[in-house]
Structure formats: C-alpha cells, structure tokens
Amino acid sequence: MADTPQPVGVSARTGQKFTGAALVSAEVTGLGSDGGHHVLQLADGGEIRARAVVLATGARYRxxxxxxxxxxxxxxxxxxxxxxxxxxxxxxxxxxxxxxxxxxxxxxxxxxxxxxxxxxxxxxxxxxxxxxxxxxxxxxxxxxxxxxxxxxxxxxxxxxxxxxxxxxxxxxxxxxxxxxxxxxFIGATPHTGWLTDAIALDDHGFVLTGVDAVPAREDGNQRLGAPPSRTLETSRAGLFAAGDVRSGSVKRVASAVGEGAMAVRQIHEYFERS
Ligand SMILES: Cc1cc2nc3c(=O)[nH]c(=O)nc-3n(C[C@H](O)[C@H](O)[C@H](O)COP(=O)(O)OP(=O)(O)OC[C@H]3O[C@@H](n4cnc5c(N)ncnc54)[C@H](O)[C@@H]3O)c2cc1C
Structure with a gap:
C-alpha cells in the first residue's frame, strides 16, 4: 500500500485489473521508518514509502x-x-x-x-x-x-x-x-531474515500479530507504534502480516487469501484511527 504509485528506482506498471495499483517486481531487503511512514528498501537500491504495509512473504518448507x-x-x-x-x-x-x-x-x-x-x-x-x-x-x-x-x-x-x-x-x-x-512435516523457514530487529518474531522467525505481538511491545524493545487492536497487525503500528509468514497461521492457500482480505479491512480501520 504505497502512498506513491511510482516508487523511486524501480520499474512499475499500472495494474490493469486493480485500478490505482502499481505492480512492482522487486525484492525487499530491509524495513525502515521515516516520519510516520514505513520504508521498504529494495535490492536494486530503490525504496517504497507507505503508511501501511502487509507482509505476505511466505515460508520455505523444509x-x-x-x-x-x-x-x-x-x-x-x-x-x-x-x-x-x-x-x-x-x-x-x-x-x-x-x-x-x-x-x-x-x-x-x-x-x-x-x-x-x-x-x-x-x-x-x-x-x-x-x-x-x-x-x-x-x-x-x-x-x-x-x-x-x-x-x-x-x-x-x-x-x-x-x-x-x-x-x-x-x-x-x-x-x-x-x-x-x-x-x-519437518518445519518451515519464514522469509523474514530481511526484517532483522524491525518487528517482533516468534522463536522460529514467524511474524507475531495481534495479542501475540503485545508482550514483545511491552518489553519495550519493539515499541515503534500504538498497540495493535487488530488481529493481523504486528508489533509495529500500520504493519500487518498475512499468510504463511504469520506466526500461528494455518499454512494453506485459502487461509492465506482470507487473511489478505482481512488485512485490507484492518488497514482501513487503522487509517480511520490514525
Ligand atoms: C509443496 C507444497 C505443496 C502445497 N500444497 C498445498 C495444497 O495442496 N493446498 C493448500 O492449500 N496449500 C498448499 N501448500 C501451502 C501453500 O502453498 C501456502 O500456504 C500458501 O502458498 C501461502 O501463501 P502466502 O501468500 O502466505 O505465501 P507464498 O505463496 O509463499 O508467497 C510468498 C511470496 O512472497 C515472495 N517473497 C518472499 N520474500 C520476499 C522479499 N523479501 N521480497 C519480495 N518478495 C518476497 C515470494 O517470492 C513469494 O512469491 C503447499 C505448500 C508446498 C510447499
């Protein structure tokens, strides 16, 4: 959910089906913040700034x-x-x-x-x-x-x-x-290595959301925003997670798609509140 439809330093093309969406083919390598925006750092040196982000980077099954x-x-x-x-x-x-x-x-x-x-x-x-x-x-x-x-x-x-x-x-x-x-069933490794210490993860590296993300915030070290009242919000306000990358998710296509839809609604709630 980028504020800027034409991100700097990446080739973008307007989605034909999703009016107003810019589809960008890029690898995200880092997450920062700047003046109330999340900043996604890209492998080619570009950046995408956004008020809200959904992490749906999945996992690699062993x-x-x-x-x-x-x-x-x-x-x-x-x-x-x-x-x-x-x-x-x-x-x-x-x-x-x-x-x-x-x-x-x-x-x-x-x-x-x-x-x-x-x-x-x-x-x-x-x-x-x-x-x-x-x-x-x-x-x-x-x-x-x-x-x-x-x-x-x-x-x-x-x-x-x-x-x-x-x-x-x-x-x-x-x-x-x-x-x-x-x-x-020998485990899965989430694609969260690039997040480093930006948000709270569980012991296996999956992204904590909702009430599970709260204790980490209360530890103080992850406190980067208001406490999430939404089930898919991470320890950082405005940053959501859906699908396999999310701690405790069902690891099925249907549930990943469903969580994606839920995340959109929760982002609207977040915008109304902030
Ligand atoms: C062999 C196998 C068989 C399966 N069979 C079934 C089945 O029959 N039915 C079923 O319901 N589920 C099945 N699953 C599980 C299902 O595939 C997942 O639950 C589902 O794909 C999760 O969707 P997702 O969007 O969370 O993640 P993914 O589908 O894994 O998508 C994540 C995407 O994020 C991209 N990405 C990752 N890191 C970055 C980054 N840093 N920057 C940019 N992009 C990034 C990845 O390249 C990928 O395109 C199977 C899984 C496996 C491995």
Missing amino acids: KLEVPGIEALEGRSVYYAATNQEARLCGTDPVAIVGGGNSAGQATVFLADHVSHVHLLIRGHDLGKSMSRYLVDQIERHPRVTVHRNAEIREVHGNKNLEEIAIEDNRTGDKARIRVHALFV
Missing part, C-alpha cells in the same frame, strides 16, 4: 534430502494433511515424517482414514517436541506405529510411492515399509 522424492511430490509426497490428501490416500498405508505437533496432528487425523500410519521420528522421545495430548492419542491408537531414531534413506515406486527404506540412526539397522503416501 524438504527431505532423499533421491527421487521430488518426482513424487503432489502424487505421493505431501506437505499438508487435509481431507483432500486423506481422500487421495484411500485406505492405503502411509508414512509421516516429523516429531512436532504438525506431524502429530496429521498422524491422529490420518489414522482415522487410512489402514495404517507409520510415524517416523529422528529422535527417541516422541514427547520432546510434541504436545502430550497428541502423544497419548498416538501411543494408544491401534493403527499407528511409531518408528524412533528412524530416517528415510530411499523412496521406491514408479509413478506412485510403493515403499520406503528407513535406517535406525543409532544402530544402522535398515528396514523397508510398504506405504503409498509420505507426509513431510
């Missing part, structure tokens, strides 16, 4: 480094476990990689749909990074097997996944498991 896995993405290898993926799996057995809550929630959900879930964790203690209520459900579930100290070494299958080869990272023992889908 991938398993296993030969051949990319060719199976979208057909047998997934990074989300919703009704859609559950339907695609039918009743086939599946494997899930990851020891956090995302992996735990996917395990509990898929175990009620497929014939068997093999949960693979690199460490030994399932409770180390997963909430107790999920651990309890997983350990009780008759269609879940937890493979501890397990790492995937190979994936096999022509068009679709048929089998994975795993290795015990303590003993070196190898085993093969027949699964027709692999779900990967």
Whole structure:
C-alpha cells in the first residue's frame, strides 16, 4: 500500500485489473521508518514509502534430502494433511515424517482414514517436541506405529510411492515399509531474515500479530507504534502480516487469501484511527 504509485528506482506498471495499483517486481531487503511512514528498501537500491504495509512473504518448507522424492511430490509426497490428501490416500498405508505437533496432528487425523500410519521420528522421545495430548492419542491408537531414531534413506515406486527404506540412526539397522503416501512435516523457514530487529518474531522467525505481538511491545524493545487492536497487525503500528509468514497461521492457500482480505479491512480501520 504505497502512498506513491511510482516508487523511486524501480520499474512499475499500472495494474490493469486493480485500478490505482502499481505492480512492482522487486525484492525487499530491509524495513525502515521515516516520519510516520514505513520504508521498504529494495535490492536494486530503490525504496517504497507507505503508511501501511502487509507482509505476505511466505515460508520455505523444509524438504527431505532423499533421491527421487521430488518426482513424487503432489502424487505421493505431501506437505499438508487435509481431507483432500486423506481422500487421495484411500485406505492405503502411509508414512509421516516429523516429531512436532504438525506431524502429530496429521498422524491422529490420518489414522482415522487410512489402514495404517507409520510415524517416523529422528529422535527417541516422541514427547520432546510434541504436545502430550497428541502423544497419548498416538501411543494408544491401534493403527499407528511409531518408528524412533528412524530416517528415510530411499523412496521406491514408479509413478506412485510403493515403499520406503528407513535406517535406525543409532544402530544402522535398515528396514523397508510398504506405504503409498509420505507426509513431510519437518518445519518451515519464514522469509523474514530481511526484517532483522524491525518487528517482533516468534522463536522460529514467524511474524507475531495481534495479542501475540503485545508482550514483545511491552518489553519495550519493539515499541515503534500504538498497540495493535487488530488481529493481523504486528508489533509495529500500520504493519500487518498475512499468510504463511504469520506466526500461528494455518499454512494453506485459502487461509492465506482470507487473511489478505482481512488485512485490507484492518488497514482501513487503522487509517480511520490514525
Ligand atoms: C509443496 C507444497 C505443496 C502445497 N500444497 C498445498 C495444497 O495442496 N493446498 C493448500 O492449500 N496449500 C498448499 N501448500 C501451502 C501453500 O502453498 C501456502 O500456504 C500458501 O502458498 C501461502 O501463501 P502466502 O501468500 O502466505 O505465501 P507464498 O505463496 O509463499 O508467497 C510468498 C511470496 O512472497 C515472495 N517473497 C518472499 N520474500 C520476499 C522479499 N523479501 N521480497 C519480495 N518478495 C518476497 C515470494 O517470492 C513469494 O512469491 C503447499 C505448500 C508446498 C510447499
């Protein structure tokens, strides 16, 4: 939301559909402030000044480094476990990689749909990074097997996944498991490196918003504007975050788009107040 439709130092063209919008192809490398404006610094040396900004820079999903896995993405290898993926799996057995809550929630959900879930964790203690209520459900579930100290070494299958080869990272023992889908939940890295100390981030670098951003502001070190009363506003007044980059967001296309629409409304409220 730039005040100036023709930013300095970047090529801009007027959007045909969004009247009054300037679409700029540029990488943002820094965030400053100047007289009540946010200042976005661009990689080519240009700047964009704006009274309000929506950060929607997304995240990079970590991938398993296993030969051949990319060719199976979208057909047998997934990074989300919703009704859609559950339907695609039918009743086939599946494997899930990851020891956090995302992996735990996917395990509990898929175990009620497929014939068997093999949960693979690199460490030994399932409770180390997963909430107790999920651990309890997983350990009780008759269609879940937890493979501890397990790492995937190979994936096999022509068009679709048929089998994975795993290795015990303590003993070196190898085993093969027949699964027709692999779900990967080994974390995501938000594109927030360029923000440095400009706004409050969570422990993993995702942008804190709404009430979650308040404690950071009260620490004093992030206090750059009025306290946000809006759910998508960051620790800095007039700076909003939407989609995958936002701490606690659902990490789905539909929710990212929905948050974008909500952010526009919250910006209008911000303008009315300020
Ligand atoms: C392999 C895979 C499969 C998926 N499958 C599904 C699915 O089936 N259904 C579903 O709902 N979701 C799926 N997701 C999740 C979905 O893609 C995301 O939730 C969604 O794209 C988030 O939208 P976003 O706008 O927040 O971020 P993104 O779509 O990641 O967009 C962020 C944009 O910001 C740009 N950017 C980043 N940093 C900068 C910078 N410094 N300057 C300028 N631009 C920058 C990036 O280049 C990118 O264009 C999948 C994700 C992956 C990785």
